[in-house]
Amino acid sequence: MDVDPGPSSLLEERVVTAIVESEAELVRLASDLIGFDTTARNPGDPPREEARLQEYLRARLDAVGADTDLWEPGPTGRGDRFVPDDLDFLGRPQLAARLAGHGGGRSLLLNGHIDAVSHEPIEQWSSHPLKAEIRDGELYGRGACDMKGGIASMLHALETLRRLGVRLGGDVVWCTNTDEESSGAGSYACVRHGVKADAGLCAEPTGFDVWLACRGGVNPHITIDGRPGHSEITHPHWQAGGPVNAIERYGLVLDAIRTIREDWRTRPDHLHPYLSPPDILTTVIRGGEWMVTYPSSCEITLSVQYLPGSVDAAGTGQAVFDEVERRINAAAASDSWLAEHPLRWDWPCDIVPAEVPDDHPVVALALGAAATVGRTGVATGMDSWHDAAVYTRRADTPTVSFGPGDLRKAHTIDESVPVSDLVDFSAAVALALVRWCGVAGG
Ligand SMILES: [Zn+2]
CATH class of the missing domain: 3.30.70.360 (Alpha-Beta Plaits)
Known part of the structure; x- marks a missing residue:
């Protein structure tokens, strides 16, 4: 695979520099997301702060000029083999947004799940799991790596491109869904709602590898x-x-x-x-x-x-x-x-696997963007299922997982993500958008 030695244009250099220089803003954004309690549900659990978190994201996406769509899917019925029966989304809205391109380029889906696993037993944490804290260059909090940090980095990439006046050619499709940790019903609802793009990135904590397949x-x-x-x-x-x-x-x-x-x-x-x-x-x-x-x-x-x-x-x-x-x-x-x-x-619901061919351009896109910011990842698989499979299989949107942080920190006491990972991932996403969607007039 060809690996870029560094930013290949002045524009890319400006983008990477701007993201590196706005680290504090990115950390604030990730910390804000960690502050919303979006603990993944057990059957029958009431909603928590999913709606507030999605409203927060919507306001910021509105501000970058995206058309946003925040909706509560209707309850699942009975007998749909891919989702649990009678699951409702009251208080658990999904968020989709489209940042219209200026013509000619390919569209890219940026996806993340907003639910995070329970932070119990809370007394074992060194700091409060919902109050993000930086120690020794690591951002601590529930969801820091799985995967509010990744979501923050993606949004920060969009905000930075906007601030720099970069006009992408193709559309950016945003989708933050619930219920990845519990059932996959959130991404499934989003696909049924019409979320799709030419390819997709799902910001799971892959440590800059590309997970192109799952069981x-x-x-x-x-x-x-x-x-x-x-x-x-x-x-x-x-x-x-x-x-x-x-x-x-x-x-x-x-x-x-x-x-x-x-x-x-x-x-x-x-x-x-x-x-x-x-x-x-x-x-x-x-x-x-x-x-x-x-x-x-x-x-x-x-x-x-x-x-x-x-x-x-x-x-x-x-x-x-x-x-x-x-x-x-x-x-x-x-x-x-x-x-x-x-x-x-x-037999309860069938959580179906998927894979993207390793020669699909989205794989090289992600690895190339990571390499440009000094992160050498590899194409690999993840045995455990994740939302990328739903977009790949059901939305005709070849989607790989690609994100900051170490999966071994996910779901742990004192979950954390290196701040440098957040910054580099945000820069990699911005480069991927420039390269995939193209730049109008550029
Ligand atoms: Zn995850």
């Missing part, structure tokens, strides 16, 4: 039925009316899960240049009712991760899900009780 996932629930009875007495066979231990029946399911996992890890069609093989494991188990009663049920939740190559023509992971269900059911059916009382399956 998808689903978390099926399985209920194993048993039959209760006193645990301290001897019983007849279940066919003669005796009890059945649902927890012990889980052993068959677990063996099947392990077999599938080993098989998936070695299958040649599961080799991916940027992603780990698909995976399956038990993440939650609940069973039993009383210490001296045969457990009448055992419920488990699985984490199933699958590759972009397994997505079918309908855009789903159905073939993977069918394989999982078929193989586990077959193993369970070797038990006479389970053969007559089959496992009960519930």
Whole structure:
């Protein structure tokens, strides 16, 4: 890949210099965003300050001349396999904006999620997670790296271009959505609302790498039925009316899960240049009712991760899900009780994977812009799903994740991002906009 040695024009030099010189303003912006409590929801949680944060961003986007659109999507229905049922967005608006280009250039989506994971246990933090603080060149606070810092850097890039009077050729499409950490329903709502562009950047904390692929996932629930009875007495066979231990029946399911996992890890069609093989494991188990009663049920939740190559023509992971269900059911059916009382399956929403080809120009755009500001990143994958997949797959907008900070700091106590990362990322975004959208009259 060609790497730029430095800013390739006077304009680019001016842009980078202006961003470096306005570091304090960028830090204030990132700190303001950290100050809004936008803790990701558990089902049923009330909204927090999502609307206030989006209003704040809207006002600043208005000020740079963007057409802004802040809206509350309607509740999700039932049976849409890609989002949870009956999820409402009351108090959790999405924000889209379009900074119209002056003609001729390509459009670029700048995307970020405004939700941040819970900052509990708050007493373990060295400083208040919602009151940003700089120590030793690091900005601390919940969301500093995942990913309010990245959002601030993107906005600061737009504000700086505006201040310098740079007229981009193509449109800049802005989108800050909710619900990345919880379900992906926010970006999905934005895509349904019409957000799209010729390509996109999602400011996840990639440390200036480009994440061009991710795995998808689903978390099926399985209920194993048993039959209760006193645990301290001897019983007849279940066919003669005796009890059945649902927890012990889980052993068959677990063996099947392990077999599938080993098989998936070695299958040649599961080799991916940027992603780990698909995976399956038990993440939650609940069973039993009383210490001296045969457990009448055992419920488990699985984490199933699958590759972009397994997505079918309908855009789903159905073939993977069918394989999982078929193989586990077959193993369970070797038990006479389970053969007559089959496992009960519930498949929640399908979080679909995506990838952008590594020769897509948005990959070189991001890596080239980072290199210009002295950050050498690589094209790679991220096993864990993130919003870029939704814009890539559902909005026909090839979107890569590219942003400041170290993912290992995300979701931690004392989450932080280096201030120098914020500055360099902001400069890289500004350069990417100039290079991708073109400059009117330039
Ligand atoms: Zn994130």
